[in-house]
Amino acid sequence: GQTIGILGGGQLGRMLAVAASRLGLHVHVYEPGAGCPAAEVATRTFTAAYDDTAALTEFAQSVDVVTYEFENIPTAALDVIEALRPIRPGRRALATSQDRLTEKAFLRDLGLATAPFANVESAEDMAAAVDEIGAPAILKTRRMGYDGKGQARLKTTDDAADALAAMNGAPAILEGFVVFSHEVSVIGARGLDGAVACFDPGENVHEDGILRTTTVPARLTASQRTDAVLLAARILTALDYVGVLGVELFVTETGLIVNEIAPRVHNSGHWTQNGCQIDQFEQHIRAVAGWPLGDGSRHSDVVMENLIGADMDRVPEIAKSGAALHLYGKAEVKPGRKMGHVNRIVQGS
Ligand code: ATP
Ligand code: MG
Ligand code: MG
Numbered sequence: 001g002q003t004i005g006i007l008g009g010g011q012l013g014r015m016l017a018v019a020a021s022r023l024g025l026h027v028h029v030y031e032p033g034a035g036c037p038a039a040e041v042a043t044r045t046f047t048a049a050y051d052d053t054a055a056l057t058e059f060a061q062s063v064d065v066v067t068y069e070f071e072n073i074p075t076a077a078l079d080v081i082e083a084l085r086p087i088r089p090g091r092r093a094l095a096t097s098q099d100r101l102t103e104k105a106f107l108r109d110l111g112l113a114t115a116p117f118a119n120v121e122s123a124e125d126m127a128a129a130v131d132e133i134g135a136p137a138i139l140k141t142r143r144m145g146y147d148g149k150g151q152a153r154l155k156t157t158d159d160a161a162d163a164l165a166a167m168n169g170a171p172a173i174l175e176g177f178v179v180f181s182h183e184v185s186v187i188g189a190r191g192l193d194g195a196v197a198c199f200d201p202g203e204n205v206h207e208d209g210i211l212r213t214t215t216v217p218a219r220l221t222a223s224q225r226t227d228a229v230l231l232a233a234r235i236l237t238a239l240d241y242v243g244v245l246g247v248e249l250f251v252t253e254t255g256l257i258v259n260e261i262a263p264r265v266h267n268s269g270h271w272t273q274n275g276c277q278i279d280q281f282e283q284h285i286r287a288v289a290g291w292p293l294g295d296g297s298r299h300s301d302v303v304m305e306n307l308i309g310a311d312m313d314r315v316p317e318i319a320k321s322g323a324a325l326h327l328y329g330k331a332e333v334k335p336g337r338k339m340g341h342v343n344r345i346v347q348g349s
Helices: 013-024 053-061 077-083 093-097 099-109 125-133 159-167 222-238 280-288 310-319
Strands: 003-007 026-030 044-046 065-068 117-120 137-141 150-155 172-176 183-189 197-198 204-205 211-216 241-252 257-263 302-308 322-327 340-349
Touching: 003 013, 003 077, 013 280, 026 053, 044 053, 053 077, 065 280, 077 093, 093 099, 093 257, 099 117, 099 172, 099 257, 117 125, 117 340, 125 137, 125 159, 150 159, 150 257, 183 222, 183 280, 197 222, 222 241, 222 257, 241 280, 302 310, 302 322, 310 322, 310 340
Parallel strands: 003 026, 003 065, 026 044
Antiparallel strands: 117 172, 137 150, 137 172, 183 197, 183 204, 183 241, 204 211, 211 302, 241 257, 302 340, 322 340
16 A cells, blocks of 8 residues: 655654554654654654655655645755655645745735734844834744744833844744634645545634634634635645645634644644544545545534643543543653643534
């Protein structure tokens, strides 16, 4: 059978590997860190750095197609792989989403609503950005940020200097603070044949910058739900995308505003494992393997809760409750570390 290569061996890589294995596919994982969550599930694991050209070459030659569980893969590593095997989703999606400025400009040029934003690479840029956008606002590093890391909030324009200092010289964007009632996300998929399928939008609650829960169905009107799905489809098509993509949205009085996109399976899509016949992980593997997309319609109402750090103490009690537990097999519990999640079916439909 086919062999799928996955860059990154964290929990997303692990759950992708499980899905691929269920489809009878082999999985080779490439991950610099030893003892990663995906290694236990993979057929073969390459433990090597992203600048190890020989290891990258051997990895690429050992698989039929390469996908990834995170978007911050160094460009040089992608160049080595792309010369040998297809990368899905493609380079365009990666280049767009690796940099918040490129991403926001792409979304704006598609005609989608975003927070007002401005590029900040110097004190002069910052002054101009604050003039234009005002406060409250959020300064975010353009690259590498996740779980709210690399962000500084400006309550008033007086916070500008401190916020800029917190970037440590890294290029950033200043975003106007969006007043929203709640946050939702759409997990969309596009096949090699161009077919698009979206999962039902989920409603997300964050705590300390980290996703805490996703609830489906989200509180959305019928037209908001349609809008969310259509805008995700537009993003997928514009990027000539193959695979699963997460789109984070703010729900406001003036409509849906796109916060960010992630060119991969997404934490806010974990509910699909127990709420749909075909979950986001199988959908992604189907797409990158060139299979037809599956039926991702939602059959149950679900609340997904992340198990973060010391939440692991509650696992015996959760296990007794009979809810669907998904643990990532991480040896060490750390504060803020995603250790697993639980999907509770609230109501079958
Ligand atoms: P992730 O782990 O989702 O990749 P991240 O580090 O990329 O997170 P964002 O999604 O940009 O960070 O921001 C984290 C959270 O901060 C958002 O989910 C939202 O609650 C809040 N937030 C971000 N940008 C804005 C904004 N412009 N206005 C209001 N709230 C915002
Ligand atoms: Mg992000
Ligand atoms: Mg986010």
